[in-house]
Amino acid sequence: MTTDYENPIRHLPNEDPTVYAAYGLAMFTAATVERGLVNALAHHRIGLARQEKRVLGTDPWNKAASSSFQNLVAKVTPLCGCDPELPADLTNAVKRRNYLAHSFWYDKAPEMMGGGPRGHLIAELADDIDTFSTTASQS
Helix, strand or coil: CCCCCCCCCCCCCCCCCHHHHHHHHHHHHHHHHHHHHHHHHHHHHHHHHHHCCCCCCCCHHHHHHCCCHHHHHHHHHHHCCCCCCHHHHHHHHHHHHHHHHHCHHHHHHHHHHCCCCCHHHHHHHHHHHHHHHHHHHHC
């Protein structure tokens, strides 16, 4: 099939892609929070191994990346002593990311199909992007 560069989203010929772009950016930003936790946990494991003068038997990034976002938060929470608000922010980020991944489109389908303005959907997603960005910079 040939891509029509004038209308590359052939499945949505009459749609404004702005909501979809905002959704994609929100999910990408949530993924940066998750990846930050993977990196923090991997570095923590490496630091502990060095302190204890032992060699890690597994790649710390692969091990951390195999955890769910929620499990990463549970593992990183005890390490958040310097920022008492961070565990709650991370927990809220997981809940919101899960909502976006599993329920957002179902809940918002009437608004998307209604043909009315979608500015409030974009604003909601922009708030998510801001929240995920702030959380990522804290962790």
